[in-house]
Amino acid sequence: MLARSITQDLLPEDLRYYFSSALQGFLARFSSQLTLVIKEYDGLVSNQIYDAAQTYLSAKTSPTTRRLRVAKPEGEDNLNVSMEPWEEIVDMFDGVKLRWVMASRRVETSVGANQGWWMMEGPVAMESETRYFELSFHKRHKDMVMGTYLPHVVEEAKLMKQEKKTLKLFTPCWENIYHDSLSDAWTPVNLDHPATFETLAMEAGTKEFIMEDLMRFVKRREFYRKVGKAWKRGYLLYGPPGTGKSSLIAAMANYLKFDIYDLELTELTRNSELRKLLVATANRSILVVEDIDCTIEFHDRMAEARAAYPAPQGKQGNQVTLSGFLNFIDGLWSSCGDERIIVFTTNHKEKLDPALLRPGRMDVHVHMSYCTPCGFRLLASNYLGIKVHVLFEEIEDLVCTAEVTPAEVAEQLMKSEKPEDALRDVIEFMKEKIKENEELKAKKAEQELLAEKEEKVEVREVPNINVEEDKYADDEEN
Numbered sequence: 001m002l003a004r005s006i007t008q009d010l011l012p013e014d015l016r017y018y019f020s021s022a023l024q025g026f027l028a029r030f031s032s033q034l035t036l037v038i039k040e041y042d043g044l045v046s047n048q049i050y051d052a053a054q055t056y057l058s059a060k061t062s063p064t065t066r067r068l069r070v071a072k073p074e075g076e077d078n079l080n081v082s083m084e085p086w087e088e089i090v091d092m093f094d095g096v097k098l099r100w101v102m103a104s105r106r107v108e109t110s111v112g113a114n115q116g117w118w119m120m121e122g123p124v125a126m127e128s129e130t131r132y133f134e135l136s137f138h139k140r141h142k143d144m145v146m147g148t149y150l151p152h153v154v155e156e157a158k159l160m161k162q163e164k165k166t167l168k169l170f171t172p173c174w175e176n177i178y179h180d181s182l183s184d185a186w187t188p189v190n191l192d193h194p195a196t197f198e199t200l201a202m203e204a205g206t207k208e209f210i211m212e213d214l215m216r217f218v219k220r221r222e223f224y225r226k227v228g229k230a231w232k233r234g235y236l237l238y239g240p241p242g243t244g245k246s247s248l249i250a251a252m253a254n255y256l257k258f259d260i261y262d263l264e265l266t267e268l269t270r271n272s273e274l275r276k277l278l279v280a281t282a283n284r285s286i287l288v289v290e291d292i293d294c295t296i297e298f299h300d301r302m303a304e305a306r307a308a309y310p311a312p313q314g315k316q317g318n319q320v321t322l323s324g325f326l327n328f329i330d331g332l333w334s335s336c337g338d339e340r341i342i343v344f345t346t347n348h349k350e351k352l353d354p355a356l357l358r359p360g361r362m363d364v365h366v367h368m369s370y371c372t373p374c375g376f377r378l379l380a381s382n383y384l385g386i387k388v389h390v391l392f393e394e395i396e397d398l399v400c401t402a403e404v405t406p407a408e409v410a411e412q413l414m415k416s417e418k419p420e421d422a423l424r425d426v427i428e429f430m431k432e433k434i435k436e437n438e439e440l441k442a443k444k445a446e447q448e449l450l451a452e453k454e455e456k457v458e459v460r461e462v463p464n465i466n467v468e469e470d471k472y473a474d475d476e477e478n
Contacts (some may be wrong), residue, residue, distance in 0.1 A: 034139045039132040049150060052157035053133050054082050057100055059160065060089050078164045085131070093149050099136040104129060162284075167191040168259045172277055174267060185280035191260060193250035199382055200244060200251055201375035201406035206366065210248075213364060214256060218339060231338045234329065234361050238349040239368030242405035245345045248368070249288055258341065259285045265292070271324030278328055279336050286341045292356075293346040322353060330361045371399055371406045379406060383413040384422055391423040398430040403437055 040050045058081045061068060067084035083089065085104035090097060106129050137145055170186035197207050217233045224231040237245040253260050261281050268274055281287060329342055344362060346352060356362060371379075373396040381387050399409075412429045416422040 032139055033136050034142055036135040036145070037132055038135060039130070049154065050131075050133060052154040053100070053135075055157035055160050056153045057089055057091075057102075058082055060091055060100075065089070078166070093152065094144070096137060096141050096144065096149075098145070098149065101134040101136070102131070103134055104131045106130075162257050165257050167253055167257065170259060170261045170281075172264065172267065185277055186261060188259075191250070191253065193247075193254065195247040195250040196254055197251050199378075200247060201371065201379045201382075201410075202244065202248070202368075203372060203374050210252070210364075210366065211255065214252065214341075217341070218256060221338070232340045232342060234363045235341065235343045236349070236357070236362040236365045237343060237345045237368055238365065239347070240370065240405060241347055242407035243368035243370065244406050245368050246290075248366070249286065249343055249345075252341070252343070253286055256284075256286075256341075261285055261287045263287060263289050265289060265320060268320045271320055271328075274320055274324060274328050281337060281340070283337050284339045286343055288343050288345070290345045291347070292344045293348045293351040322355065326355060326361065370403045371409050373399055375406055376409060379409055379413060380419075380423075383410060384419045386419050389419060389423060391420075391427065395423065395426055395430070398427065398434065402430040402433045404430060404433050408433075 038050050038053060039047055041047060061081070061083070065083075065087055067087055069082045069084050071080045071082075072078075073080070083100075083102035085102055087102050089100045091100060092098070135145070167190070168188040169191040170188050173184055173187045176184040197211055200207060213233075221231060237248060239245065249260065252258070259282065261277075263277060278287075344356075349357075349365075357365075376395060376399050377387070377392070380389070380392070408429070409426060412426045413422050415425050
């Protein structure tokens with residue numbers, strides 16, 4: 001190790017590479033070791049094994065390692081740690097010793113006018129860096145390394161990247177979609193939403209069911225292939241505004257480490273744009289279609305007929321049809337990707353076309369209800385840091401009839417840092433809410449009764465009008 005350190009410090013990199021290659025070539029004639037060279041690029045394409053090894057070995061650095069490369073991209077939460085050239089790491093796998101060395105050398109190439117440098121006189125010297133890993137082990141373990149160890153490295157690296165991943169929220173970039181630029185069809189921003197299943201004000205049983213369903217889904221790749229289904233899952237979140245639908249979506253993303261694609265259907269003008277957006281989404285992601293009942297006319301099959309006859313120029317409306325959308329979520333185009341979750345939200349489930357609600361399209365229906373006693377206790381714990389209080393019993397009696405959303409209760413809890421004052425604010429708010437609800441129900445009943453009376457009067461008057469009209473018609477004829 002001392003000799004290696006002195007060599008790294010005193011000898012130029014190119015000279016080290018020359019001596020190292022010559023020495024390895026000589027010793028290889030007598031050695032039982034086999035060395036795999038894993039380059040960063042295979043031609044013009046990045047090498048997946050190189051990328052995986054870089055991630056995998058970042059967690060394998062030993063105390064004797066003298067040099068590491070550390071970076072932190074802007075907007076990311078985690079440090080990127082990698083090996084410096086000529087550092088060595090020994091990994092043990094199934095009792096087999098595997099020696100990794102990160103290598104690097106500079107290559108000088110001569111570029112002439114026929115390669116694009118027509119503004120230069122004569123050839124131009126260009127210097128580039130070639131990076132690669134050397135993986136050495138005993139020759140008898142070749143089959144194990146190729147068939148088991150390297151796939152293990154790739155899979156472990158995938159899991160490590162997923163754990164360190166900074167989640168993204170994507171929105172459509174309509175300009176690129178119209179110009180057929182699929183690689184830039186979505187624009188990302190960092191998703192730093194704090195919602196988790198632990199903080200959601202939902203019934204414990206509902207949360208456990210959703211978490212179990214999500215984990216079962218991500219583990220069943222082979223099952224979906226065996227039964228011949230696209231590896232996707234559809235959720236419908238329905239309930240009044242303010243019941244936590246958006247927070248549940250964020251909690252799902254944080255739980256699975258999935259990016260979110262927010263699809264705004266009202267901006268689409270044809271089914272082909274919908275297909276472009278679907279193709280451009282990544283695997284292991286959540287596609288969100290919010291307020292599906294009011295963003296597009298899926299509750300009315302007349303939209304199909306309207307789309308068949310284009311509107312005059314300047315009056316082009318939304319031409320995404322029900323059949324086009326169904327093909328998007330359940331047809332051939334839905335298989336363009338793996339491990340995808342599609343989440344729909346609505347305030348009015350009854351307005352949706354039944355074709356949207358069947359299993360295979362919206363597999364899981366989650367009712368996001370008004371605040372419950374269980375939800376209130378969780379909110380009190382989150383916002384006030386208390387689990388029991390003498391006022392809880394009164395509040396839980398009120399919450400069953402007040403029809404308040406978790407968002408409304410949370411707003412009241414934020415008004416004071418003193419638990420006693422905050423809880424009394426909640427009580428007053430719920431009493432006022434109950435009073436308002438009763439007044440609204442009474443007013444609605446009164447309006448319905450008035451409408452019913454007007455309808456009866458109208459029915460009685462219609463024959464008289466017709467008789468008078470007939471009388472005048474007879475007079476005119478005479």
